[in-house]
Amino acid sequence: MSVPSVPFSEQVNRYFDRAAAHTRHDPGLLAQIKACNSVYHFTFPLKRDDGSIEVIHGWRAEHSTHKLPTKGGIRFAPSVDEDEVKALAALMTYKCALVDVPFGGAKGGVRIDRTRYSQAELERITRRYTFELFSKNFIGTGIDVPAPDYGTGAQEMAWIVDTYAALAPNQIDSAGCVTGKPISLGGVRGRTEATGRGVYFGIREVCKVADDMRALGLAPGLEGKRVVVQGLGNVGYHAAKFLQDGGAVLVALAEREGAIENPRGLDVEQVMAHRRETGSILGFPEARSIPNPAAALELDCDIVVPAALENQITAENAPRIRARIVAEAANGPVTADASEILLKRGILIVPDLFLNAGGVIVSYFEWIKNLSHVRFGRMGKRFEEASNLRILEVVQDLTGRRLEPEVLSRIASGAGEADLVNSGLEDTMVLAYAEIREIARRHDVDLRSAAFIRSIDNIALTYEQRGIFP
Numbered sequence: 001m002s003v004p005s006v007p008f009s010e011q012v013n014r015y016f017d018r019a020a021a022h023t024r025h026d027p028g029l030l031a032q033i034k035a036c037n038s039v040y041h042f043t044f045p046l047k048r049d050d051g052s053i054e055v056i057h058g059w060r061a062e063h064s065t066h067k068l069p070t071k072g073g074i075r076f077a078p079s080v081d082e083d084e085v086k087a088l089a090a091l092m093t094y095k096c097a098l099v100d101v102p103f104g105g106a107k108g109g110v111r112i113d114r115t116r117y118s119q120a121e122l123e124r125i126t127r128r129y130t131f132e133l134f135s136k137n138f139i140g141t142g143i144d145v146p147a148p149d150y151g152t153g154a155q156e157m158a159w160i161v162d163t164y165a166a167l168a169p170n171q172i173d174s175a176g177c178v179t180g181k182p183i184s185l186g187g188v189r190g191r192t193e194a195t196g197r198g199v200y201f202g203i204r205e206v207c208k209v210a211d212d213m214r215a216l217g218l219a220p221g222l223e224g225k226r227v228v229v230q231g232l233g234n235v236g237y238h239a240a241k242f243l244q245d246g247g248a249v250l251v252a253l254a255e256r257e258g259a260i261e262n263p264r265g266l267d268v269e270q271v272m273a274h275r276r277e278t279g280s281i282l283g284f285p286e287a288r289s290i291p292n293p294a295a296a297l298e299l300d301c302d303i304v305v306p307a308a309l310e311n312q313i314t315a316e317n318a319p320r321i322r323a324r325i326v327a328e329a330a331n332g333p334v335t336a337d338a339s340e341i342l343l344k345r346g347i348l349i350v351p352d353l354f355l356n357a358g359g360v361i362v363s364y365f366e367w368i369k370n371l372s373h374v375r376f377g378r379m380g381k382r383f384e385e386a387s388n389l390r391i392l393e394v395v396q397d398l399t400g401r402r403l404e405p406e407v408l409s410r411i412a413s414g415a416g417e418a419d420l421v422n423s424g425l426e427d428t429m430v431l432a433y434a435e436i437r438e439i440a441r442r443h444d445v446d447l448r449s450a451a452f453i454r455s456i457d458n459i460a461l462t463y464e465q466r467g468i469f470p
């Protein structure tokens with residue numbers, strides 16, 4: 001990763017200031033919205049499997065408590081530091097406000113390269129991290145609710161909920177202390193793939209607008225769009241899979257070890273199977289192997305999807321980006337300087353704030369499920385099915401035509417949890433895109449500024465209606 005000239009949190013603040021200039025809010029209120037409420041940095045000892053002791057650094061930043069709980073992922077990565085968690089926590093505040101998810105923003109991290117630790121060591125780190133948060137009131141169903149991020153997944157979330165429940169016995173809502181859990185521990189169907197699915201919905205909506213596509217020299221629709229995806233983790237893999245299923249052609253894929261390219265298209269499932277077998281995506285049959293993964297960002301394509309980490313497109317490589325659309329699936333993959341270069345070159349940037357919001361949208365659904373203690377669709381699915389069947393019976397009697405039993409049951413079927421979650425996610429992404437596109441048009445600004453304007457307006461409204469605590 002090339003080092004940007006400006007710290008990550010300052011880049012986020014720059015985006016904020018640029019958007020705030022298009023609003024009429026009190027400067028003091030804007031300063032309050034921008035400020036990070038609290039950051040907790042702690043260290044703890046890890047006893048490694050060989051008996052040695054290592055000092056581990058952890059952070060949690062709660063950027064805005066204008067709505068509670070605060071919400072944001074936990075990252076395990078060597079890059080984690082105070083600036084990074086603060087920047088990511090701020091992005092969470094603006095993201096939640098943008099897509100009308102009633103949370104403040106937070107983020108946490110542990111400075112480790114998870115590949116260097118055994119499963120047992122990762123469990124000890126995760127449980128101790130949770131204990132540290134608990135002891136300082138930085139975790140709780142109504143306080144601050146973590147989720148997976150880079151380097152963490154459902155397993156870490158399971159350890160967190162188990163540790164929390166042990167520390168807070170008799171809390172009926174304790175499952176809601178973290179999202180992204182396995183289904184058996186109160187997780188919701190569709191959460192694992194939610195961010196990638198949301199990335200797909202977002203890109204699909206962008207490609208639908210014929211005028212915007214024409215301005216970029218592209219045909220409307222996702223069908224046949226040549227896509228490059230960087231990072232095949234949770235977000236990148238699922239985004240690639242849904243984009244491929246939606247008709248896009250994956251012309252190149254990149255992972256830590258390098259990139260592979262095939263202008264005729266790569267099947268992401270086969271590439272993942274090859275990586276599981278050989279330990280690398282390189283050497284995938286009929287694809288050109290490129291040892292430097294960063295080179296993938298500069299390949300000829302219609303849409304490049306950085307889905308690994310921040311600061312991937314900087315002022316250094318921005319002039320060489322050949323995609324017409326940069327779709328920010330990761331958080332902060334394009335630096336502020338690079339953004340300006342890309343925009344001047346007429347490249348459309350679909351901002352992280354909007355594009356990767358799928359994770360927190362479905363986390364919100366999971367949290368609601370935990371508070372209500374009932375699976376979505378459990379009470380209504382069969383009732384819905386029965387009433388649909390009754391209507392179909394009447395229609396069949398009136399028309400004299402009979403449907404095959406399988407067709408009948410397919411049409412009549414009621415919505416289960418996965419259907420409802422995916423439908424809620426799609427609706428939120430479609431509405432959010434329509435809103436930011438309209439704001440961008442009205443203020444004659446780029447999509448990122450438009451997304452920030454909507455967030456700032458929403459947060460300001462909360463403060464204005466509630467008043468500031470004297």
Ligand code: NAD
Pocket residue numbers: 001073148149150151152195230231232233234235236254255256293294307308309310329330331332356357359360
């Ligand atoms: P992950 O750990 O599951 O996957 C990241 C992948 O990127 C890994 O496979 C890693 O090997 C790969 N990678 C690392 N450096 C690379 C490089 N230089 N080139 C190519 N590949 C590289 O993480 P994730 O959860 O998919 O998160 C990815 C990004 O999406 C992060 O910016 C994260 O903050 C953001 N995000 C994640 C979620 C979520 O729900 N997980 C939600 C919103 C945003």
